Amino acid sequence: xxxxxxNLKYVxxxxxxxxxxxxxxxSLTISEGEMVGIxxxxxxxxxxxxxxxxxxxxxxxxxxFVDGECxxxxxxxxxxIRRRVGLVFQYPEYQLFEETVVDDVAFGPKNxxxxxxxxxxxxxxxxxxxGLDYEEIKDSSPFELSGGMKRRVAIAGVIAMRPSVLILxxxxxxLDPTAHRDILSMIRRINEEKEITxxxxxHNMGDIAKMCDRVIVMENGKIVLEGRPRExxxxxxxxxxxxxxxxxxxxxxxKISKSIDGFTSSALTLDEAAxxxxxxxxxxx
Amino acid sequence: MIRDITxxxxxxxxxxxxxxxxxxxxxxxxxxxAEMFVVNNFWGFLIAGTALFTVIGxxxxxxxxxxxxLTPVFLIIAFTFVINMLMFDGRVLWHWWIFTITYEGLIxxxxxxxxxxxxxxxxxxxxxxxxxxxxTDGLEKLLRPFSKIGVPSHEIALMMTIALRFIPTLMxxxxxxxxxxxxxxxxxxxxxxxRRAKSLIPILVPLFISSFRIAQELALAMExxxxxxxEGRTRMNEIHFNKEDIVAAVLMTIFxxxxxxxxxxx
Ligand SMILES: Nc1ncnc2c1ncn2[C@@H]1O[C@H](COP(=O)(O)OP(=O)(O)OP(=O)(O)O)[C@@H](O)[C@H]1O
Ligand SMILES: [Mg+2]
Numbered sequence: 090x091x092x093x094x095x096n097l098k099y100v101x102x103x104x105x106x107x108x109x110x111x112x113x114x115x116s117l118t119i120s121e122g123e124m125v126g127i128x129x130x131x132x133x134x135x136x137x138x139x140x141x142x143x144x145x146x147x148x149x150x151x152x153x154f155v156d157g158e159c160x161x162x163x164x165x166x167x168x169x170i171r172r173r174v175g176l177v178f179q180y181p182e183y184q185l186f187e188e189t190v191v192d193d194v195a196f197g198p199k200n201x202x203x204x205x206x207x208x209x210x211x212x213x214x215x216x217x218x219x220g221l222d223y224e225e226i227k228d229s230s231p232f233e234l235s236g237g238m239k240r241r242v243a244i245a246g247v248i249a250m251r252p253s254v255l256i257l258x259x260x261x262x263x264l265d266p267t268a269h270r271d272i273l274s275m276i277r278r279i280n281e282e283k284e285i286t287x288x289x290x291x292h293n294m295g296d297i298a299k300m301c302d303r304v305i306v307m308e309n310g311k312i313v314l315e316g317r318p319r320e321x322x323x324x325x326x327x328x329x330x331x332x333x334x335x336x337x338x339x340x341x342x343x344k345i346s347k348s349i350d351g352f353t354s355s356a357l358t359l360d361e362a363a364x365x366x367x368x369x370x371x372x373x374x
Numbered sequence: 375m376i377r378d379i380t381x382x383x384x385x386x387x388x389x390x391x392x393x394x395x396x397x398x399x400x401x402x403x404x405x406x407x408a409e410m411f412v413v414n415n416f417w418g419f420l421i422a423g424t425a426l427f428t429v430i431g432x433x434x435x436x437x438x439x440x441x442x443x444l445t446p447v448f449l450i451i452a453f454t455f456v457i458n459m460l461m462f463d464g465r466v467l468w469h470w471w472i473f474t475i476t477y478e479g480l481i482x483x484x485x486x487x488x489x490x491x492x493x494x495x496x497x498x499x500x501x502x503x504x505x506x507x508x509x510t511d512g513l514e515k516l517l518r519p520f521s522k523i524g525v526p527s528h529e530i531a532l533m534m535t536i537a538l539r540f541i542p543t544l545m546x547x548x549x550x551x552x553x554x555x556x557x558x559x560x561x562x563x564x565x566x567x568x569r570r571a572k573s574l575i576p577i578l579v580p581l582f583i584s585s586f587r588i589a590q591e592l593a594l595a596m597e598x599x600x601x602x603x604x605e606g607r608t609r610m611n612e613i614h615f616n617k618e619d620i621v622a623a624v625l626m627t628i629f630x631x632x633x634x635x636x637x638x639x640x
Contacts (some may be wrong), residue, residue: 140375178550183580184554186575186576200559239528
């Protein structure tokens with residue numbers, strides 16, 4: 090499923106003291122099956138942009154098309170759009186409310202009218218795909234789980250609606266390294282096995298470089314750069330001027346290249362970096 | 375939608391009204407509230423309304439912003455009008471089944487509604503033009519003399535500070551939770567009243583939990599910075615009366631006189 094955004098503009102508190110132009114003439118296209126990363130400094134408008142993709146916010150001007158259908162019309166069935174475009178908010182664990190994990194995950198599908206055996210199956214599938222043990226966890230209260238597990242239950246709650254696009258706003262923020270890694274591999278699994286389009290917002294450049302096919306860079310409500318990770322992350326001066334970083338692997342490789350003669354590498358991920366070093370050692374021998 | 379509630383909100387500005395000492399404004403507001411009950415005819419309201427809108431003019435808070443604060447209480451205002459209209463005996467203007475509208479009832483209803491609107495606008499000026507911190511500081515100072523007889527002035531002021539401080543936080547939180555549940559297909563707008571009430575659970579439970587979390591974090595943060603109550607605490611900004619406050623006090627006294635005088639216009 091594709092998402093197309095044309096000349097989007099959104100202002101918070103128009104005409105009041107707190108007036109903020111959060112999006113200014115934003116246009117972009119996301120095609121089916123892609124994994125797209127969105128990066129940008131705090132307050133650059135990433136979360137605001139995401140909320141337009143499933144009709145939670147209505148733009149002041151511009152249009153959003155989901156699969157060619159304009160969702161900024163008044164006539165569109167927003168619940169159906171929200172089923173197709175799943176949005177996982179920042180810190181989604183704060184939206185849990187049911188007594189058991191199963192009930193909470195079932196909230197979304199129930200709102201869509203799914204019931205009976207199919208509901209059970211959907212919920213079970215969603216819990217398993219986020220890497221939790223269904224039998225073990227199904228009757229526990231979501232409030233007594235660890236932070237990382239809560240986060241996964243919350244993500245399962247969106248996946249259970251069987252979206253064709255999954256949008257995640259900083260899904261790894263505040264997690265320990267293991268949970269962090271698990272969430273990332275889960276996202277990749279969903280993208281590859283279920284062929285769900287993924288839109289990922291993150292402040293972790295390493296994750297973005299490792300995961301995404303394409304990166305969109307935002308600043309002050311505008312899209313300033315767009316391209317493959319390699320095209321984006323080789324423009325360090327520009328990124329730095331926007332308060333952004335390059336992936337740590339690239340940073341280290343640059344430093345090594347500078348101090349060791351004959352070594353060059355533009356690896357973006359640790360795996361690529363290891364490859365380049367191995368290659369260099371072989372040549373030296 | 376939830377952001378339309380302006381009650382207790384501060385509208386930043388540098389007008390003379392903003393610059394007044396919070397104590398002057400608190401006393402002025404309470405005086406104004408009392409005066410609204412002294413008034414016994416429409417001339418009084420005309421005078422009070424003129425004075426009120428002059429103050430709003432000086433404060434440079436947009437009228438739009440002030441009237442927006444009335445929308446949440448619109449139901450109460452309408453209810454007041456209807457009840458008063460139907461409850462008075464006198465010259466009958468209209469009668470149907472058990473409902474009777476009288477001339478006196480209409481007058482009475484208009485009177486009550488004007489009083490209510492003036493009261494609401496009058497008190498919202500106080501919060502619109504006074505920083506919450508200044509407001510609670512002022513209140514604490516005003517209540518200080520009563521701490522001798524056991525009024526916990528500091529604690530009251532602190533509770534108010536915290537409550538005011540967390541109104542926007544909790545509103546943001548509510549907004550976020552509503553959106554998150556809408557993203558999961560929740561529908562808060564359709565269905566009968568029972569379904570709608572039930573659809574609030576997915577909002578209220580997380581909101582409740584968030585409030586406890588926020589409260590706990592705040593308590594810990596205060597303790598970590600050695601907060602130990604009001605005894606012996608010094609303050610960053612001492613508040614004091616200025617020339618403007620004297621001018622305001624004089625004007626307020628004159629206004630009080632006029633309002634009392636207005637009772638005798640027949
Ligand atoms: N509910 C709101 N009311 C008013 N202003 C808002 C609101 N939400 C966001 N803003 C403002 O809009 C701008 C964009 O915010 P947004 O949350 O989209 O940024 P972001 O890129 O997601 O930032 P972060 O990385 O911190 O999550 C910011 O200047 C912010 O202050
Ligand atoms: Mg954000």
